[in-house]
Amino acid sequence: MGTGDDLDYVRSQPVGVRHVGDGLAIPAPTESARRVRRYLLLHGAQELTSSYWRRKIDYDTGEVQRRSEFRISVCGRQPVDDEVRVYRHGESVGYSGVMRCGNVWGCIVCSTKILRRRAEHIGALFGANHAAGGSAVMVTFTAAHRLEHPLSDTLSRLKKALRAMTAQRAYVDIVSTRTAMVNTTEITWAERNGWHPHSHQAWFWPFRPGPDPEALASRLYPLWQRVCARHGLETLEYYKDRRIGVDVREAWDASEYLAKFDRERDWDLPSEMTAGRLKTGRSGSFTPWGILEEAVIRGKDSRAADLWIEYLRATRGYDCVSLRGARDLLKRYDLPTTYDDWADANAPGEGEVIGTISGASYDRVVRSGGLGRLLEAARTDGYFGLARELGA
Numbered sequence: 001m002g003t004g005d006d007l008d009y010v011r012s013q014p015v016g017v018r019h020v021g022d023g024l025a026i027p028a029p030t031e032s033a034r035r036v037r038r039y040l041l042l043h044g045a046q047e048l049t050s051s052y053w054r055r056k057i058d059y060d061t062g063e064v065q066r067r068s069e070f071r072i073s074v075c076g077r078q079p080v081d082d083e084v085r086v087y088r089h090g091e092s093v094g095y096s097g098v099m100r101c102g103n104v105w106g107c108i109v110c111s112t113k114i115l116r117r118r119a120e121h122i123g124a125l126f127g128a129n130h131a132a133g134g135s136a137v138m139v140t141f142t143a144a145h146r147l148e149h150p151l152s153d154t155l156s157r158l159k160k161a162l163r164a165m166t167a168q169r170a171y172v173d174i175v176s177t178r179t180a181m182v183n184t185t186e187i188t189w190a191e192r193n194g195w196h197p198h199s200h201q202a203w204f205w206p207f208r209p210g211p212d213p214e215a216l217a218s219r220l221y222p223l224w225q226r227v228c229a230r231h232g233l234e235t236l237e238y239y240k241d242r243r244i245g246v247d248v249r250e251a252w253d254a255s256e257y258l259a260k261f262d263r264e265r266d267w268d269l270p271s272e273m274t275a276g277r278l279k280t281g282r283s284g285s286f287t288p289w290g291i292l293e294e295a296v297i298r299g300k301d302s303r304a305a306d307l308w309i310e311y312l313r314a315t316r317g318y319d320c321v322s323l324r325g326a327r328d329l330l331k332r333y334d335l336p337t338t339y340d341d342w343a344d345a346n347a348p349g350e351g352e353v354i355g356t357i358s359g360a361s362y363d364r365v366v367r368s369g370g371l372g373r374l375l376e377a378a379r380t381d382g383y384f385g386l387a388r389e390l391g392a
């Protein structure tokens with residue numbers, strides 16, 4: 001292993017300026033720093049969850065096993081075979097032959113891999129529907145809760161409200177000609193009002209033009225407001241002249257919708273690892289990766305760490321991206337209709353094998369927190385980069 005780990009690597013990268021506004025420079029880390037930061041955050045998440053390991057005794061064999069409450073604790077740390085392969089497939093370079101956790105909410109490495117696959121299919125769905133003369137809109141449902149309310153509570157209220165809405169007769173009328181629906185749940189947290197989960201949906205119609213977005217939003221809002229009130233959520237039709245409770249936009253292609261579920265999008269904002277720390281301000285909200293980064297910086301006893309653990313627990317069992325409402329249309333276009341986050345995260349790497357790493361060497365890199373940096377070396381210098389980093 002070379003000197004230093006992923007953190008040193010990220011710190012050594014030049015930082016450009018993406019945007020200057022309000023007297024603040026928003027840093028733009030290099031692509032490689034972004035990639036390495038994923039491993040840095042996974043490693044950080046594993047340290048944050050390290051005190052959640054429990055000893056478990058198997059009473060039949062007397063064997064003592066250690067199990068973590070969080071599967072992310074072991075993600076990418078255990079080779080399935082004697083060695084781990086580093087492969088290149090197009091633009092991506094990755095490890096193959098390690099156990100992945102498949103947590104699309106909390107594991108940035110798995111999430112990147114899984115969402116890339118979902119994005120391909122959603123993109124194909126948009127494309128095929130458009131080519132067949134159809135149209136699509138992006139619908140966002142937003143509701144607020146109180147600062148003191150736990151995420152598990154707010155998230156389950158949101159899910160229940162969405163389900164209750166679809167049972168309303170007026171809603172059934174509105175969507176009677178809709179052919180498919182894709183749902184993505186996004187969660188942010190803000191100092192002022194705590195957890196804020198919302199739902200981004202893509203709705204498809206078999207004709208063009210589809211329903212007028214503004215008219216659709218004003219028909220949907222009263223239904224949404226009613227179910228929100230019933231489930232203890234607050235919602236607003238407008239905020240500063242912008243629709244927020246229910247927002248509907250035309251979507252010509254998948255790009256805008258997919259940008260919504262690219263949760264790394266705003267991730268540069270609270271980045272101390274690459275540049276001077278930027279305050280997001282009291283009204284600013286954190287994405288899950290922002291919370292995690294904050295927790296990694298502040299440590300286990302920080303509020304951010306508590307929020308992070310709360311987020312991991314509360315999202316368990318929920319779908320982040322659901323294509324269940326799109327099965328018929330997916331089938332019509334010969335696209336896969338079943339999805340499994342865990343299987344996708346654990347799909348073997350395809351493409352050219354750059355090199356292999358022995359289990360012992362891999363373990364050393366894991367412990368020193370250098371998995372991201374090692375991949376970058378393989379990306380730029382291939383086998384020699386790997387050998388150099390491993391000190392072979």
Ligand SMILES: [Zn+2]
Nearest residue numbers: 075101107110
């Ligand atoms: Zn994972």
